[in-house]
Amino acid sequence: MILTPELRARLERLSIVTRRRVSAQWSGRHSSRHKGESLDFADYREYVPGDDFRRIDHNLWARLGVLLIRQFEAEEEMPLKVVIDTSRSMSFYGKFEVARVLAGMLSYMGLAGGDRVQLFAVPGDEGRSLRIGPVGRHLSQWSRLESWLEDLEPTQAGSLASAVRRLSGEGTVRGSLILVSDLLTPDWQPALDGLAVGSGGVVLHVLGQEEMEPDLAGDLRLADSESGGELAVSTSEDTMRRYRDALERFALEAQGRARRSGLDYVLVPALPGAADQVLSALARAEAVR
Amino acid sequence: MSFLIPAAFGLAALAGPLIVLYMLRSRRQRVEVPSTLLWEQLDLPVSSAVPWQKLRLTPLLILQLLVLAAFVLTLARPFYTQQTLLGPHTVFVVDTSGSMAMGGRLERAKAQALDLIGDLSEANQVSVVEAGPQPEVLVAFARDPELVSDALNGLVATGGRADLSGAIRLARGLATPDRPTSVLIFSDGGDAPLPEEPVAGADFVRLDDIGPNLAVTVWSLDPSTEGTTRGFLQVSNFSAEAVSARAEVTVNGLTAGFVDLEIAALADARQTTPIDAGPGDIVTVNLVDNADALSLDDRASLVVGGGPDRAVSIIGSGSPFLGALVDAVPGFSSADEGPADVLIIDGGALPEIDRPTWLIAPTAAPEGVTITELVRNTAVTYQRPGEPILDSVDLSEVAVAQAQVVTAPRWLTLVRAGDVPLILLGEVNGQRVAYFTFDLTHSNLVVQVGFPILGARILEWLGGGSAGEVSSEPAGTPIAVAAPTAPVAQVTLPDGTVRDLTSGTAAFVDTGQPGVYRVDYRAEDGTLIEGPVAVRTFVADESEGAVRQIATGGGAIAEEEPSTLIREWAPWVIGLVLLLMAVEWWVGHQRPGWSRRRSREGTLAT
The missing domain is CATH 2.60.40.10 (Immunoglobulins)
Known part of the structure; x- marks a missing residue:
């Protein structure tokens, strides 16, 4: 079980807020860029034959002598894509376990809000860049999504940028997107830049405590878990200071690139209580309410 | 602090290679990390090509240098000197008189002596003399602490008076010219000054525990x-x-x-x-x-003594002195008729010996004795010392007009005139036989003061084994047990232990225990024949537990040397080495911070 009953009860009272109007096939709870049948007035337009003449504003016709049709806001479902990084680097320091909880948490929240939630894993199986997961529109489908998440194992290396390209189909990702990743891949920058998301989203940047404060000493050969490449490092106070500076730059740059792509950014240390921390951060950013 | 092997400090040079090992850059340890992405951005100068690195004084290096120092110190064998009562040769004279049983005096003496044994080394030798009623050298020139300890632990208080003078003489007899000898007397001092006080070359350990008695x-x-x-x-x-x-x-x-x-x-x-x-x-x-x-x-x-008198039959010329003697000795009486328990053959032919017999210059010698010639006008020159039969009997004035010259290699000679035996004890046909080689009428023995005592003791010895008179003497007084030939005797001590005596033993001397001693003879066919019963009593003077300071003159009997003891620090230094090695191991393998890192590395490598 990814989410505890207490957390699930909490999540059912929250919903994801879209920054932009959604464009979807099915009606839902989010404002659509299309005009619809809601009670919220949106605009006028000239009458064209075939329009429902019940929407003609008779007051304006009387005053102006022009036939104008009243248009109302449409409410449509929001496509919510939850992308979880299952690269091998996520297997360290409990990052993947935290990432899985976060992905499940936001998926559950989307289902509770009536969103169309679809899960993705990066990288995919058998050399594919993306693994497409199940889709859910209601809480009753949560168990299917949860089961899929539970089956994921962070074992392979892959390209985040390729996955993003495939996800967006060289265009804009429709709906909202949640990316849960440590971004420790050489193409993390183009990946974030390529995330043109229609209705916003959030990048949950999960890093292990040992990555933030490495406890290494002596002369070492650091072996990259994904590429296998080795790097000779002689640790010292200066080395560790420079590492911390690089990490800070990394996080700031990731935040900047995410923002430019219309995404919120939360740096999540892989520690117990990460879920609460993320919910608080998203609430402050008004990404959930 | 001095060192037995100062050259061992040369091994301290091993610190050099140890430090060099720490300055050599170690082979890099491979650590798997999620990604080297951030590390690659550091643009670190990696100096793996340089084999040396700056020496860092880590706790491990300091500990290893300390271990090396302690190890070198161990090999250098540091020592210190200590004054000790033990000299090159020390004779422990331990008083085992009855008063030493008071308040644990003897136990304290043994404890102090055993404590000194701890100082025993290759440079020291120790002898132990038991100062009991019969002084005895228990251990001589021993370097083995266990040997000395066994001798000391085996000491028990006797019921008799200590012959301290005799013990000190024995101790002095152990002195050798090549080795300074000192005497250490563990005693309560006895109840009378020693003839040779102050005792030269001796130290006195006074044991004065006392209590109501x-x-x-x-x-x-x-x-x-x-x-x-x-x-x-x-x-x-x-x-x-x-x-x-x-x-x-x-x-x-x-x-x-x-x-x-x-x-x-x-x-x-x-x-x-x-x-x-x-x-x-x-x-x-x-x-x-x-x-x-x-x-x-x-x-x-x-x-309880008494019982029927032993019948004594006198055969031969019948010296009136002999008849008077038999009648005067309690427990014996002349047998005019009937079988006799003891025979006295006063001259004449030798009968078949089938009972205890006192032979006085018979015309023929019994088995084991050969008469070679006669000697005239001779006098007593030797009395066997320590012989109970001769105790308090002075025969130095005895002159003999004519005596047989006999050879009796298996007989015990009590009295001699030059080389000529005058009085012998032996056995014939399993019967005790006393042999006088001279006719009583041809000597002045019968008019000596000691004759009745000598005669009575000979009769008692011959009549031994009966329930007649029982000798009761102070503890430590030897018990005459048998003729010097077979059968073998055994003695049952008051505490029930049984001691076998070798053939030829005339007296049993280990009579320190107060109580009843029972002597039995084992015949050649293995049957036991009851022998004499003797009582050894606790010497009443010892009950007071008097304590006296024995004056000593100090100094060794031979040339004196300072008594110093070399004590090595080895146990402590070895302990320090082991402790430092344990700490070094703990720091190197078990220190919590390190183990956490190792655990983390284990996770990294997963």
């Missing part, structure tokens, strides 16, 4: 007019308070009655009591419920 100082048995035995008991109170005492009287181990006494402080109480005991019974008196400082004197035993 209640002692059986007199216990005697006499036949009473009622036909029973009357016991006379005297109990002495050596404490400053009046006490009540109860004495249990046992006959052959069975309670025969109790005697209650009220004894004033530092006084004696006496009482007689009738005892239903006959000849040969062992009558013991024992102070019950008496927890005093000296327990050896709480008990005394006697054997």
